[in-house]
Amino acid sequence: MTLAVHVPEELSARVPAEQRGPGLDRDAVRLLVSRGTEVSHHSFTELPRLLRAGDLLVVNTSPTLAAAVDGRIGHTRVVVHFSTRGDDGRWAVELREPDGRGTTRPLEPGWTRSRKDGGGPAGTEVGLPGGVRLVLEEPLSARSERLWWARAAGAGVPGMLREHGRPIRYSYTERDQPLSVYQTVFALPAAGGAGSAEMPSAARPFTARLVAELVSRGVQFAPVTLHTGVASVEAHEPPYPERFSVPEASARLINAVRAGDGRVVAVGTTAVRAVESAADADGVVRAREGWTDLVVTPERGVRVVEGLLTGLHEPEASHLLMLRAVAGREAVDRAYEEALRGRYLWHEFGDVHLILPDQAPHTQHCASNCW
Structure with missing residues (x-):
């Protein structure tokens, strides 16, 4: 899975594109385009000319939550x-x-020792703003204790996050940003205060102007919709179960494009996971949630x-398995070599990579049992 490359720290995008100079917008990022092992370099604003009429972009509408909040375990912050x-x-x-720098790091190993009954973090209580108390109950997965199921007492969590939360950020970014910076142009309010812990960032460079140009072409x-959980920044674990929804209208549109000459292009690995989760073995997409x-x-x-x-x-990220599923190992390796040589920027405020098929569009057509 790991790429044999090293990403220098200076290639981390530390601020959003629109903050790097006067007159810039979100779409002021670079676009690396792969067609098989052929790689070309573009600006993101060229995207409408790189796609063609009949192509379909699958986009994630999940809003980003202010999912980080300060708390205390006893006297420990x-x-x-x-x-x-x-x-x-x-x-x-x-x-x-x-x-100490406005970001966070994993808790030290063994932080739960000597806690309740000496049996680890189950039962640990975390005090949060607004009178919310969080009690850890059990690990989300047997393979890791990074994430825990916890029950909140007191005021509701969505309201507490809206009032006291902030977007999750990591050490490669320069400073805290308002939540609006982490919302994509496709984000829609979700029922019950649901949303993504981290931004579905592949869609971040889209602007309303660029969407209008794509539609006009x-x-x-x-x-x-796929609500993303917290990424495993240090350990690069595979993704955990996540909530998703593929509405009927989108399923029909995807099937229709596949039956014609258009290409189905997912905007982000989250969109891939949602669509592939709704597909039957023969590739027909059904409305599912x-x-x-x-x-x-x-x-x-x-x-x-x-x-x-x-x-x-990142070279260790599990997302690379998905890229290789779409494009193949040789094509992904070649693209990343070019991205490093071209000094592309990494992470959620960075540049983007468009993988397109290098063969003629498929001619498979749905039979009458597609719907």
């Missing part, structure tokens, strides 16, 4: 990252410690998505 809300009202959370959009634990790998492959617009990922 911690930062709680709220990841995912479960069906039973509990929240999956990650506890981290302040690093015949490119279509299919909205889906619920939880997905799908991990897209080269072995599993993709059934629907033909192209992908995504950010540049």
